[in-house]
Amino acid sequence: MNFATGYCTNVHAGANLPQTLANLQQHATSVRERFSPNGPMGIGLWLSASTATALLNDPEKVAEFTEFLSSNQLIPYTLNGFPFGDFHQAIVKHNVYLPTWMEPPRAEYTKTLIRLLDALLPIGADGSISTLPICWGTPDPTPSQWEQAATHMCDVADTLHQLEETSGRFISLCIEPEPGCAIETSGGLVRFFEDYLLRGGDEKKIRRHLQVCHDVCHANVMFESQTDALDTYRSHGVGVGKVQISSAVVAPFDEAAEEDRAAMLEQLVAFGEDRYLHQTSVRTSDAAHFFQDLPEAIEQSRRNGVSGEWRVHFHVPVYLKSFGFLKTSQADILDCIANFPENTHYEIETYAWNVLPSHLQCESLAEGIAKELQWFADQR
Numbered sequence: 001m002n003f004a005t006g007y008c009t010n011v012h013a014g015a016n017l018p019q020t021l022a023n024l025q026q027h028a029t030s031v032r033e034r035f036s037p038n039g040p041m042g043i044g045l046w047l048s049a050s051t052a053t054a055l056l057n058d059p060e061k062v063a064e065f066t067e068f069l070s071s072n073q074l075i076p077y078t079l080n081g082f083p084f085g086d087f088h089q090a091i092v093k094h095n096v097y098l099p100t101w102m103e104p105p106r107a108e109y110t111k112t113l114i115r116l117l118d119a120l121l122p123i124g125a126d127g128s129i130s131t132l133p134i135c136w137g138t139p140d141p142t143p144s145q146w147e148q149a150a151t152h153m154c155d156v157a158d159t160l161h162q163l164e165e166t167s168g169r170f171i172s173l174c175i176e177p178e179p180g181c182a183i184e185t186s187g188g189l190v191r192f193f194e195d196y197l198l199r200g201g202d203e204k205k206i207r208r209h210l211q212v213c214h215d216v217c218h219a220n221v222m223f224e225s226q227t228d229a230l231d232t233y234r235s236h237g238v239g240v241g242k243v244q245i246s247s248a249v250v251a252p253f254d255e256a257a258e259e260d261r262a263a264m265l266e267q268l269v270a271f272g273e274d275r276y277l278h279q280t281s282v283r284t285s286d287a288a289h290f291f292q293d294l295p296e297a298i299e300q301s302r303r304n305g306v307s308g309e310w311r312v313h314f315h316v317p318v319y320l321k322s323f324g325f326l327k328t329s330q331a332d333i334l335d336c337i338a339n340f341p342e343n344t345h346y347e348i349e350t351y352a353w354n355v356l357p358s359h360l361q362c363e364s365l366a367e368g369i370a371k372e373l374q375w376f377a378d379q380r
Helices: 017-035 049-056 059-071 093-097 104-120 143-167 186-197 203-209 216-221 226-235 258-269 294-304 330-338 365-379
Strands: 004-008 041-045 074-080 127-131 171-175 210-215 240-245 247-252 280-283 288-291 309-316 326-328 345-348
Touching (some): 004 074, 004 365, 017 041, 017 049, 017 059, 017 074, 017 365, 041 345, 049 059, 049 104, 059 074, 059 104, 074 104, 104 143, 104 171, 143 171, 143 186, 143 203, 171 203, 171 240, 186 210, 186 226, 210 216, 210 226, 216 226, 216 240, 216 330, 226 330, 240 330, 247 258, 247 330, 258 294, 258 326, 294 309, 345 365
Parallel strands (some): 004 041, 004 345, 041 074, 074 127, 127 171, 171 210, 210 240, 240 345
Antiparallel strands (some): 247 309, 247 326, 280 309
């Protein structure tokens, strides 16, 4: 049971246990009925820190939750340990990067997730937990802050090693590079391993239990090819424990007719919503620019003109290749498929369904997610 595919439940609002259960009952079971009616289906659980703590502190509730998942044939093979608090509050933006890995609550939350995942997983199944890439990247962490983050992660690696030694359960903590964060690319993650993690603990434990969560959309936004990113991890001995199947918005202004560029820009405006941060990279023939949020890029383009290729961190349905004047980075998913690591967890993570422009939404959330899962299954 080392391979699994599913979708991430951070798409569902709910920062407490009753809401989490209600969402799984309403949405996840409906997705499984559509996508996998005759067998189990993987889910990437998101549990807020308060939910996870409340659950772990009540063994009876853990048993009930386990029975609920089992009876509904939902396999929690991976956890999303990135959002700590309410991921569906009115404005999330930079709050999703708090607490940082320099702060003890981040490590404690992760250890809570480890204990929960061990309790929820079927016997013999491996698990993975994705986590933020240290912190938001501005200001740059100081060397002592990098060391502090590495110390906390090495401590978690020790916890994971002890778990495997005592119970045989293997779980990996997977660091997820993201545009604008302290670690944005495969090269940045490798440097963190070599400059800090591997100097701060047992190399064998660290390489086994600290791995990478490769998000296809994030690499695309940074103009990093999927092949290059995965080759970088392989060549430096960094394991890929989890791949998030996600797709970015792409606006190729230089390919568009002059009379269509204004309409393309206006179409992008609809993606500049208020809840999440939508980092945007713009590459022209002679320069590259990074904007921490899409509205900033749009505002500048209105002053200075629009050109180049824009790549926007807005997770759109993975089955879309284009819509209107805009494209998606779906081709990067196909490139990633060709280079998929073995024995890795795959998770479709289109968390932005609830803030998508209405014309891209399906009749129901379950229908859209099931359509994504089926598209992905058909490509493999």
